[in-house]
Amino acid sequence: MRAELIDGKAIAASVRADVARDVAGLRERGVVPGLTVVLVGDDMASATYVGAKEKASREAGMAGGTIRLPADTTQDALLSLITQLNGDAAVHGILVQMPLPKHIDPDTVIRHIRPDKDVDGFHPENVGKLLIGHTDGFVSCTPAGVIEMLLRSGVETRGAEVVVVGRSNIVGKPMAALLVQARAGGDATVTICHSRTKDLASHTRRADILIVAAGRAEMITGDMIKPGAVVIDVGMNSVPDATRAKGSRLCGDVHFASAAEVASRITPVPGGVGPMTIAMLLRNTVRAAERTVS
Numbered sequence: 001m002r003a004e005l006i007d008g009k010a011i012a013a014s015v016r017a018d019v020a021r022d023v024a025g026l027r028e029r030g031v032v033p034g035l036t037v038v039l040v041g042d043d044m045a046s047a048t049y050v051g052a053k054e055k056a057s058r059e060a061g062m063a064g065g066t067i068r069l070p071a072d073t074t075q076d077a078l079l080s081l082i083t084q085l086n087g088d089a090a091v092h093g094i095l096v097q098m099p100l101p102k103h104i105d106p107d108t109v110i111r112h113i114r115p116d117k118d119v120d121g122f123h124p125e126n127v128g129k130l131l132i133g134h135t136d137g138f139v140s141c142t143p144a145g146v147i148e149m150l151l152r153s154g155v156e157t158r159g160a161e162v163v164v165v166g167r168s169n170i171v172g173k174p175m176a177a178l179l180v181q182a183r184a185g186g187d188a189t190v191t192i193c194h195s196r197t198k199d200l201a202s203h204t205r206r207a208d209i210l211i212v213a214a215g216r217a218e219m220i221t222g223d224m225i226k227p228g229a230v231v232i233d234v235g236m237n238s239v240p241d242a243t244r245a246k247g248s249r250l251c252g253d254v255h256f257a258s259a260a261e262v263a264s265r266i267t268p269v270p271g272g273v274g275p276m277t278i279a280m281l282l283r284n285t286v287r288a289a290e291r292t293v294s
Protein backbone atom coordinates (compact mmCIF):
# COMPACT_ATOMS: atom_id res chain seq x y z
CA MET A 1 0.00 0.00 0.00
CA ARG A 2 1.31 3.37 -1.03
CA ALA A 3 -1.25 5.76 0.42
CA GLU A 4 -1.21 7.25 3.90
CA LEU A 5 -4.47 6.81 5.83
CA ILE A 6 -6.53 9.85 6.77
CA ASP A 7 -7.75 8.73 10.18
CA GLY A 8 -11.32 10.02 10.47
CA LYS A 9 -11.80 8.43 13.84
CA ALA A 10 -8.81 10.29 15.31
CA ILE A 11 -9.71 13.61 13.69
CA ALA A 12 -13.31 13.23 14.87
CA ALA A 13 -12.05 12.58 18.41
CA SER A 14 -10.17 15.86 18.32
CA VAL A 15 -13.24 17.76 17.01
CA ARG A 16 -15.30 16.14 19.77
CA ALA A 17 -12.76 17.25 22.38
CA ASP A 18 -13.13 20.83 21.11
CA VAL A 19 -16.91 20.45 21.27
CA ALA A 20 -16.77 19.08 24.84
CA ARG A 21 -14.77 22.17 25.87
CA ASP A 22 -17.39 24.45 24.30
CA VAL A 23 -20.16 22.50 26.03
CA ALA A 24 -18.39 22.94 29.39
CA GLY A 25 -18.15 26.69 28.74
CA LEU A 26 -21.86 26.90 27.95
CA ARG A 27 -22.77 24.88 31.05
CA GLU A 28 -20.85 27.40 33.18
CA ARG A 29 -23.14 30.04 31.73
CA GLY A 30 -26.17 27.95 32.65
CA VAL A 31 -26.89 26.56 29.20
CA VAL A 32 -26.83 22.80 28.57
CA PRO A 33 -26.81 22.14 24.82
CA GLY A 34 -29.60 19.71 24.00
CA LEU A 35 -29.92 17.43 20.98
CA THR A 36 -33.11 15.46 20.37
CA VAL A 37 -33.02 12.67 17.81
CA VAL A 38 -36.30 11.29 16.47
CA LEU A 39 -36.32 7.75 15.11
CA VAL A 40 -39.44 6.43 13.41
CA GLY A 41 -39.64 2.67 12.90
CA ASP A 42 -37.15 -0.08 13.61
CA ASP A 43 -34.66 -0.06 10.73
CA MET A 44 -31.56 -1.86 12.03
CA ALA A 45 -28.94 0.43 10.48
CA SER A 46 -30.80 3.55 11.64
CA ALA A 47 -30.98 2.20 15.18
CA THR A 48 -27.19 1.72 15.17
CA TYR A 49 -26.48 5.23 13.85
CA VAL A 50 -28.91 6.81 16.30
CA GLY A 51 -27.29 4.93 19.17
CA ALA A 52 -23.88 6.30 18.11
CA LYS A 53 -25.24 9.88 17.99
CA GLU A 54 -26.81 9.51 21.43
CA LYS A 55 -23.58 8.16 22.93
CA ALA A 56 -21.44 10.88 21.35
CA SER A 57 -23.70 13.70 22.54
CA ARG A 58 -23.76 12.30 26.08
CA GLU A 59 -19.95 11.99 26.09
CA ALA A 60 -19.68 15.63 25.02
CA GLY A 61 -21.77 16.67 28.04
CA MET A 62 -24.95 17.45 26.14
CA ALA A 63 -28.52 16.85 27.21
CA GLY A 64 -31.32 15.31 25.19
CA GLY A 65 -31.83 11.83 23.87
CA THR A 66 -33.73 9.78 21.36
CA ILE A 67 -37.50 9.70 20.88
CA ARG A 68 -38.42 6.35 19.33
CA LEU A 69 -41.76 6.16 17.52
CA PRO A 70 -43.46 3.11 15.97
CA ALA A 71 -43.23 2.55 12.20
CA ASP A 72 -46.96 3.27 11.76
CA THR A 73 -46.70 6.77 13.30
CA THR A 74 -48.72 9.19 11.15
CA GLN A 75 -47.10 12.15 9.44
CA ASP A 76 -49.39 14.46 11.43
CA ALA A 77 -48.25 12.92 14.70
CA LEU A 78 -44.61 13.38 13.70
CA LEU A 79 -45.24 17.01 12.69
CA SER A 80 -46.96 17.65 16.05
CA LEU A 81 -43.95 16.27 17.90
CA ILE A 82 -41.66 18.54 15.87
CA THR A 83 -43.89 21.54 16.66
CA GLN A 84 -43.50 20.71 20.34
CA LEU A 85 -39.70 20.35 20.05
CA ASN A 86 -39.52 23.60 18.04
CA GLY A 87 -41.06 25.39 21.05
CA ASP A 88 -38.99 23.64 23.73
CA ALA A 89 -36.18 25.95 24.91
CA ALA A 90 -34.15 22.99 26.26
CA VAL A 91 -33.97 21.51 22.75
CA HIS A 92 -31.32 23.31 20.68
CA GLY A 93 -30.98 20.72 17.92
CA ILE A 94 -33.56 18.45 16.31
CA LEU A 95 -32.58 15.53 14.06
CA VAL A 96 -35.17 13.31 12.41
CA GLN A 97 -33.35 10.19 11.30
CA MET A 98 -33.66 9.29 7.61
CA PRO A 99 -34.94 7.26 5.86
CA LEU A 100 -38.53 7.67 7.10
CA PRO A 101 -41.30 5.10 6.48
CA LYS A 102 -42.82 5.44 2.99
CA HIS A 103 -46.08 7.03 4.17
CA ILE A 104 -44.17 10.07 5.52
CA ASP A 105 -42.85 12.76 3.15
CA PRO A 106 -39.30 13.66 4.20
CA ASP A 107 -39.41 17.15 2.61
CA THR A 108 -42.52 18.09 4.58
CA VAL A 109 -40.85 16.91 7.78
CA ILE A 110 -37.61 18.78 7.08
CA ARG A 111 -39.45 22.03 6.32
CA HIS A 112 -41.33 21.71 9.61
CA ILE A 113 -38.16 21.85 11.71
CA ARG A 114 -37.23 25.37 12.82
CA PRO A 115 -34.21 26.30 10.67
CA ASP A 116 -32.29 27.49 13.75
CA LYS A 117 -32.70 24.01 15.29
CA ASP A 118 -32.01 22.11 12.05
CA VAL A 119 -28.58 20.78 13.06
CA ASP A 120 -28.69 18.37 10.08
CA GLY A 121 -28.56 21.39 7.76
CA PHE A 122 -31.29 19.89 5.55
CA HIS A 123 -33.87 22.73 5.71
CA PRO A 124 -34.09 24.74 2.45
CA GLU A 125 -33.25 27.94 4.37
CA ASN A 126 -29.96 26.42 5.55
CA VAL A 127 -29.18 24.96 2.12
CA GLY A 128 -29.82 28.39 0.59
CA LYS A 129 -27.59 30.12 3.13
CA LEU A 130 -24.79 27.70 2.31
CA LEU A 131 -25.08 28.40 -1.39
CA ILE A 132 -24.84 32.19 -0.96
CA GLY A 133 -22.04 31.94 1.59
CA HIS A 134 -23.93 33.08 4.70
CA THR A 135 -22.25 31.49 7.72
CA ASP A 136 -25.14 31.84 10.18
CA GLY A 137 -26.94 28.71 8.95
CA PHE A 138 -26.16 25.03 9.45
CA VAL A 139 -24.17 22.97 6.98
CA SER A 140 -25.00 19.31 6.33
CA CYS A 141 -22.78 17.26 8.66
CA THR A 142 -21.16 14.87 6.18
CA PRO A 143 -19.82 17.50 3.72
CA ALA A 144 -18.88 19.76 6.66
CA GLY A 145 -16.98 16.79 8.11
CA VAL A 146 -15.11 16.20 4.85
CA ILE A 147 -14.00 19.86 4.76
CA GLU A 148 -12.89 19.69 8.41
CA MET A 149 -10.98 16.50 7.66
CA LEU A 150 -9.17 18.09 4.70
CA LEU A 151 -8.33 21.21 6.75
CA ARG A 152 -7.03 19.24 9.73
CA SER A 153 -4.96 16.94 7.49
CA GLY A 154 -3.35 19.90 5.72
CA VAL A 155 -4.78 19.07 2.29
CA GLU A 156 -4.73 22.22 0.12
CA THR A 157 -8.02 22.82 -1.66
CA ARG A 158 -7.20 26.24 -3.12
CA GLY A 159 -6.88 25.90 -6.87
CA ALA A 160 -7.16 22.11 -6.64
CA GLU A 161 -9.10 20.08 -9.17
CA VAL A 162 -11.78 18.40 -7.07
CA VAL A 163 -14.17 15.83 -8.49
CA VAL A 164 -17.27 14.96 -6.48
CA VAL A 165 -19.03 11.76 -7.54
CA GLY A 166 -22.68 11.96 -6.43
CA ARG A 167 -25.29 14.73 -6.54
CA SER A 168 -27.46 14.12 -3.47
CA ASN A 169 -28.99 17.04 -1.57
CA ILE A 170 -27.29 16.00 1.65
CA VAL A 171 -23.78 15.20 0.40
CA GLY A 172 -22.84 15.84 -3.24
CA LYS A 173 -24.48 19.23 -3.78
CA PRO A 174 -23.52 20.84 -0.45
CA MET A 175 -20.04 19.31 -0.80
CA ALA A 176 -19.54 21.11 -4.11
CA ALA A 177 -20.92 24.36 -2.67
CA LEU A 178 -18.42 24.27 0.21
CA LEU A 179 -15.51 23.47 -2.08
CA VAL A 180 -16.11 26.40 -4.46
CA GLN A 181 -16.51 28.98 -1.67
CA ALA A 182 -13.79 31.61 -1.50
CA ARG A 183 -12.29 30.65 1.87
CA ALA A 184 -10.22 28.02 3.68
CA GLY A 185 -11.35 24.55 2.70
CA GLY A 186 -12.72 26.00 -0.53
CA ASP A 187 -11.36 27.90 -3.53
CA ALA A 188 -11.32 24.66 -5.51
CA THR A 189 -12.26 23.97 -9.11
CA VAL A 190 -15.16 21.56 -8.77
CA THR A 191 -16.70 18.98 -11.08
CA ILE A 192 -19.80 17.04 -10.06
CA CYS A 193 -20.25 13.62 -11.66
CA HIS A 194 -23.27 11.33 -11.30
CA SER A 195 -24.97 8.24 -12.69
CA ARG A 196 -25.51 9.89 -16.10
CA THR A 197 -21.95 11.18 -16.49
CA LYS A 198 -20.34 10.00 -19.73
CA ASP A 199 -16.91 8.41 -19.24
CA LEU A 200 -16.68 8.84 -15.48
CA ALA A 201 -13.03 7.74 -15.38
CA SER A 202 -11.98 10.59 -17.69
CA HIS A 203 -13.17 12.99 -14.98
CA THR A 204 -11.99 11.12 -11.88
CA ARG A 205 -8.48 10.71 -13.35
CA ARG A 206 -8.10 14.49 -13.46
CA ALA A 207 -8.87 14.92 -9.75
CA ASP A 208 -6.26 16.11 -7.26
CA ILE A 209 -8.94 15.43 -4.64
CA LEU A 210 -11.58 12.79 -5.38
CA ILE A 211 -14.69 12.70 -3.15
CA VAL A 212 -17.02 9.77 -3.72
CA ALA A 213 -20.60 9.80 -2.43
CA ALA A 214 -22.52 7.80 -5.01
CA GLY A 215 -23.85 4.93 -2.91
CA ARG A 216 -22.40 2.15 -5.08
CA ALA A 217 -20.09 -0.31 -3.38
CA GLU A 218 -16.44 -0.17 -4.55
CA MET A 219 -17.32 1.56 -7.86
CA ILE A 220 -14.08 3.59 -7.95
CA THR A 221 -11.05 1.45 -8.66
CA GLY A 222 -7.35 2.34 -8.67
CA ASP A 223 -7.21 2.75 -12.46
CA MET A 224 -9.72 5.61 -12.17
CA ILE A 225 -7.49 7.62 -9.82
CA LYS A 226 -4.66 10.03 -10.64
CA PRO A 227 -1.38 8.96 -9.03
CA GLY A 228 -0.87 10.98 -5.84
CA ALA A 229 -4.51 12.06 -5.51
CA VAL A 230 -6.28 12.45 -2.15
CA VAL A 231 -9.30 10.12 -2.02
CA ILE A 232 -12.24 10.71 0.33
CA ASP A 233 -14.72 7.82 0.49
CA VAL A 234 -18.17 8.86 1.73
CA GLY A 235 -19.75 5.50 0.85
CA MET A 236 -21.28 3.26 3.48
CA ASN A 237 -22.40 -0.03 1.95
CA SER A 238 -23.14 -3.37 3.52
CA VAL A 239 -22.10 -6.19 1.19
CA PRO A 240 -22.46 -9.96 1.64
CA ASP A 241 -19.34 -11.64 3.02
CA ALA A 242 -19.48 -15.30 4.00
CA THR A 243 -16.14 -15.05 5.86
CA ARG A 244 -17.67 -12.69 8.45
CA ALA A 245 -19.71 -13.81 11.43
CA LYS A 246 -22.41 -11.29 10.52
CA GLY A 247 -22.49 -12.57 6.92
CA SER A 248 -21.74 -9.06 5.67
CA ARG A 249 -19.08 -6.37 5.79
CA LEU A 250 -19.08 -2.60 5.53
CA CYS A 251 -17.36 -1.05 2.52
CA GLY A 252 -17.14 2.30 0.80
CA ASP A 253 -17.76 3.47 -2.75
CA VAL A 254 -14.02 3.13 -3.37
CA HIS A 255 -12.25 -0.19 -3.96
CA PHE A 256 -9.79 0.39 -1.14
CA ALA A 257 -6.98 -2.05 -2.01
CA SER A 258 -6.48 -0.87 -5.59
CA ALA A 259 -7.08 2.81 -4.76
CA ALA A 260 -4.53 2.76 -1.92
CA GLU A 261 -1.83 1.69 -4.44
CA VAL A 262 -2.35 4.88 -6.44
CA ALA A 263 -3.53 7.60 -4.04
CA SER A 264 -1.24 9.60 -1.74
CA ARG A 265 -3.83 9.74 1.04
CA ILE A 266 -7.10 7.90 1.49
CA THR A 267 -9.91 7.59 4.04
CA PRO A 268 -10.91 4.10 5.22
CA VAL A 269 -14.46 2.75 5.67
CA PRO A 270 -15.24 2.35 8.51
CA GLY A 271 -13.15 4.91 10.43
CA GLY A 272 -13.18 7.67 7.83
CA VAL A 273 -15.99 10.08 7.03
CA GLY A 274 -18.62 8.36 9.27
CA PRO A 275 -17.14 9.46 12.61
CA MET A 276 -16.66 13.00 11.22
CA THR A 277 -20.38 13.21 10.41
CA ILE A 278 -21.24 12.60 14.07
CA ALA A 279 -18.59 15.07 15.30
CA MET A 280 -20.02 17.81 13.05
CA LEU A 281 -23.54 17.09 14.31
CA LEU A 282 -22.29 17.81 17.84
CA ARG A 283 -20.56 20.96 16.65
CA ASN A 284 -23.76 22.18 14.96
CA THR A 285 -25.70 21.53 18.16
CA VAL A 286 -23.23 23.59 20.22
CA ARG A 287 -23.56 26.42 17.70
CA ALA A 288 -27.35 26.24 17.93
CA ALA A 289 -27.08 26.54 21.72
CA GLU A 290 -24.51 29.38 21.54
CA ARG A 291 -26.83 31.39 19.32
CA THR A 292 -29.54 31.32 21.98
CA VAL A 293 -27.26 33.10 24.47
CA SER A 294 -25.26 35.56 22.37
Ligand SMILES: Nc1nc(=O)c2c([nH]1)NC[C@@H]1CN(c3ccc(C(=O)N[C@@H](CCC(=O)O)C(=O)O)cc3)C=[N+]21
Pocket residue numbers: 048049052095096097098099120141236250269270271272273274275276277278
Ligand atom coordinates in the same frame (compact mmCIF):
# COMPACT_ATOMS: atom_id res chain seq x y z
N1 LIG B 1 -31.31 12.95 9.57
C1 LIG B 1 -30.24 12.18 9.32
N2 LIG B 1 -29.00 12.69 9.52
C2 LIG B 1 -27.88 11.92 9.30
O1 LIG B 1 -26.74 12.40 9.48
C3 LIG B 1 -28.05 10.58 8.85
C4 LIG B 1 -29.35 10.11 8.63
N3 LIG B 1 -30.41 10.94 8.87
N4 LIG B 1 -29.56 8.86 8.19
C5 LIG B 1 -28.48 7.93 7.99
C6 LIG B 1 -27.19 8.61 7.66
C7 LIG B 1 -25.95 7.78 7.88
N5 LIG B 1 -25.18 8.46 8.89
C8 LIG B 1 -24.01 7.96 9.44
C9 LIG B 1 -23.30 8.61 10.43
C10 LIG B 1 -22.17 8.05 11.01
C11 LIG B 1 -21.71 6.83 10.61
C12 LIG B 1 -20.52 6.22 11.27
O2 LIG B 1 -20.00 6.77 12.25
N6 LIG B 1 -20.01 5.08 10.80
C13 LIG B 1 -18.87 4.40 11.41
C14 LIG B 1 -19.11 2.94 11.69
C15 LIG B 1 -20.41 2.37 11.26
C16 LIG B 1 -20.56 0.87 11.53
O3 LIG B 1 -19.60 0.22 11.95
O4 LIG B 1 -21.67 0.39 11.28
C17 LIG B 1 -17.66 4.53 10.49
O5 LIG B 1 -17.83 4.83 9.32
O6 LIG B 1 -16.56 4.31 10.98
C18 LIG B 1 -22.37 6.18 9.61
C19 LIG B 1 -23.50 6.74 9.03
C20 LIG B 1 -25.84 9.57 9.27
N7 LIG B 1 -26.98 9.73 8.61
